[in-house]
Amino acid sequence: MSAFFAEVYYKSFVRSYANYLDLEPEELIERLNIKKREQEKEFVIQESPKDNKKDIKKLLIGFTSVIVIALFLFFIYMQKHVSNIPSCDEIPLQNDKVNNQNEVKEELSQESSPVANIKQKLDVEAKSTVWIRIDCDNITAYEGIIAVGNKKSWEADKSFTLKIGYAPGVKVLFNGDKVDALTGAVRDVNTIVLKKRQ
Numbered sequence: 001m002s003a004f005f006a007e008v009y010y011k012s013f014v015r016s017y018a019n020y021l022d023l024e025p026e027e028l029i030e031r032l033n034i035k036k037r038e039q040e041k042e043f044v045i046q047e048s049p050k051d052n053k054k055d056i057k058k059l060l061i062g063f064t065s066v067i068v069i070a071l072f073l074f075f076i077y078m079q080k081h082v083s084n085i086p087s088c089d090e091i092p093l094q095n096d097k098v099n100n101q102n103e104v105k106e107e108l109s110q111e112s113s114p115v116a117n118i119k120q121k122l123d124v125e126a127k128s129t130v131w132i133r134i135d136c137d138n139i140t141a142y143e144g145i146i147a148v149g150n151k152k153s154w155e156a157d158k159s160f161t162l163k164i165g166y167a168p169g170v171k172v173l174f175n176g177d178k179v180d181a182l183t184g185a186v187r188d189v190n191t192i193v194l195k196k197r198q
Contacts, residue, residue: 078144119155120196123173124162126150131165146170162192 011029018025126146134142136156164170167190172179174194184190
């Protein structure tokens with residue numbers, strides 16, 4: 001029972017395990033409670049305030065260590081995950097079926113025109129470590145953390161949607177023009193839609 005942080009956890013464990021073994025869970029819990037009361041009567045120890053402080057320090061150190069390790073593992077996972085995301089050019093576009101033949105012809109004529117083939121370019125430079133998500137033509141091309149000083153670029157046919165976790169921490173250029181990432185930000189989080197020039 002001392003391996004669990006609270007009584008609720010060991011009771012839940014005993015119930016699950018008893019059900020698995022087709023035993024009566026409440027009877028087992030009652031036996032454990034009786035045994036616990038007997039142990040408490042045998043080992044009544046008065047802890048000094050110093051011992052309590054030492055236990056709290058150990059608990060805080062352990063908790064902090066677990067959080068640091070979890071953040072480290074999350075950072076490694078994000079780095080691997082981000083490096084495997086294809087660029088906008090590598091992602092096949094998913095077109096909905098078009099019922100009207102006139103719309104199909106119009107799309108084909110636009111694709112053959114020189115204006116339609118011009119790619120839109122997005123450049124992002126991190127002034128501080130920042131989380132960002134980039135959608136190119138409504139397809140997620142990047143989602144992750146960009147470290148301070150890193151620059152990344154994407155290309156799209158029509159538009160970009162940026163979700164920025166810390167707007168003051170990025171410099172954004174759309175087709176070479178600077179974009180104000182702070183306008184419209186709520187608590188430094190901002191969503192920006194950049195569309196193809198007509």
